[in-house]
Every structure is written in C-alpha cells, then in structure tokens.
Amino acid sequence: MNPTRREFSVLAATGLLGLNAFADTYPSKPVTIVVPQAPGGTNDTVGRILAQKLSELSNQRIIVDNRPGAGGNIGTDFAARAPKDGYTLLLTISSTQAINPALYKKVPFDPVKDFEPIAPVGVVPNVLVVNASFPARNLADFIKVARASKEEIQYASAGNGSLNHLLGAMLSTSTGVPLQHVPYRGVAPALTDVMGGQVPVAFASLPSCIEFIKSGKLRALGVSSAKRSPALPDVPSISEVVPGYVGDLWVGLFAARGTPAPVVSKLTQWVTAAVAAPDVLERFKVAGVEPLSGGPTRLAQLLQEDIARWAPIVKASGAVVD
Structure with missing residues (x-):
C-alpha cells in the first residue's frame, strides 16, 4: 500500500531527526583523513597540522592515512568509495582533483560528482x-x-x-x-x-x-x-615579469558524496576554526602555506575553476598517462 502524504511527512521528519541525532554525536570514534600523497610532501604537511587541530576541536582522534600512487588517484578513489558517514575524509590537492581527470586516460573517480566539498584549507605557490x-x-x-x-x-x-x-x-x-x-x-x-x-x-x-x-x-x-x-x-x-601567469596549488577537505549535510556542516565549522587558529597560522607560515577561508561553495568554485584552467594546458602539453 502506498503511503499517504502525511505518512511521507512523518517519514521525512523521522529521517531528519535521525540525521541530526547522528550529527549531534559525531564523531563518536576516530576519523581518518586520507592523504593521497606520500609522507613528507606538501599535502601531508598540511594534513598533519590540520589533523592535530581538528582533534582538539572535536575531542576525537584524527588519523592521517597516506595512500599514494597513480598521481593521487589510488587514495582519492579509496575515499570516494568509503562509507558516507564522515569517518573517512579526503584531504587533497588541486593537481590531483583538477588536473588528473584531464591527464589520465582512465580516472576511477569523478572529481565533482563523487565528493562533498567541506572547506578549503590552504594555498601553496x-x-x-x-x-x-x-x-x-x-x-x-x-x-x-x-x-x-x-x-x-x-x-x-x-x-x-x-x-x-x-x-x-x-x-x-x-x-x-x-x-x-x-x-x-x-x-x-x-x-x-x-x-x-x-x-x-x-x-x-x-x-x-x-x-x-x-x-x-x-x-x-x-x-x-x-x-x-x-x-x-x-x-x-x-x-x-610575465603578466597573467598564475598557478597555485590549493589544499581542500572533501567527504564522499552523500555524507549527511549536518556532518559536513560541523566539519566545515571545525576546519574554518582550525585554519584561523594562531598556532596553525604560525605552522603554516613556517611551511610556506597561506590559509584559505570559505566553506563548501568556495571549495567547489576553486575546483571548477582549476578544471577549466588546466584541461587545455594539459592538452597543449601533450601529457597523457595510461
């Protein structure tokens, strides 16, 4: 028997209450941040600084999991296929998320459709x-x-x-x-x-x-x-010297597409607070990282801009990776 409009409303309200309850207790266990590059690189450096501060803000252990390979594709694909519960996140760089789809003949993930943007973290020249x-x-x-x-x-x-x-x-x-x-x-x-x-x-x-x-x-x-x-x-x-020449590397935090909105919102608030914290700013400065502010909309915009910017440059360079 098909549910009535009232029953649909009750089901929807019940689901929303469930999501809010989940977000209220999140995170109730350690959270893993997948870094699809090797230890010691730019993204790993940023990831470890961010993880320490997020651990303080969330009162939960935040683990950095390096999964390098195929220019970042292996770790990125792993994060895309993770459960959509906010316990496996992706901290990635613009070259992996925006350049690889134009560079590799086969990319196992969609940089836009498979991920929920959380917040930009920093930019590195x-x-x-x-x-x-x-x-x-x-x-x-x-x-x-x-x-x-x-x-x-x-x-x-x-x-x-x-x-x-x-x-x-x-x-x-x-x-x-x-x-x-x-x-x-x-x-x-x-x-x-x-x-x-x-x-x-x-x-x-x-x-x-x-x-x-x-x-x-x-x-x-x-x-x-x-x-x-x-x-x-x-x-x-x-x-x-060369007008118009710009090519920064940004770092951003994503979750698998379908992660509950209240969880994404909570993570966005924590990342925003972390990037503005004086101790994080000092560590970023020493590492040569400039903080980036903004939430999901800003990160999505950065991604779309870089996909459009680098695709023709990749094509002109003739670079292709199987």
Missing part, C-alpha cells in the same frame, strides 16, 4: 628554482639566458603531467622560451638533481624547497602565485 651556480639571478635574466642558449634549458618536475610540469609548459608558452621537461618520480629526487647540477632548473612547491632556498642550495627566481609569498617576501611573483 610553486617556486621556479635554479642551481646555485646558474648564471641568472632573477626571472628576467633567466628568460634572457634561455633565449640566448643554443639548446633548450632543462627543467625538472615531480612527474609527467604534474603541476610542476605544466607550470614549466605554461612559462614556455607565455614567454616563447623553449624549455625541455625532465620528469622525476617525485619532487625530492628532482630537487636533489637540481642541487647536484644534473638539471639546472625546477618547479617545486614552496614547502618542499623552502629550506633549500634559505640555506642557499637553491636560488628562487619567482613564485607562481599572483602575489609574493609572505614566506619569501623578496622573491617576486612570476606574474610581475
């Missing part, structure tokens, strides 16, 4: 760095040296189709300077070879290279953000 003995002292000099070179200048990246790779391709297109991409399996070996002189240039996220810059092992020529980074105030943004 990439840095154009050179070996300490490289003749260019600034970006304008670099462009002159590159144009005068008889051979294409090589630049290292964290891998084929990575944001580091595409930033180099975008710089080459924007300036007309031919650059030869040299992919590595991660940013650490790429920077090791730049410091060792095997490759003269690299793009790398600020947290991964800031200590090498401060120690003089690498020279920073420019940051990829629209404005200078507070962590490197003397290093100009690339856009000061």
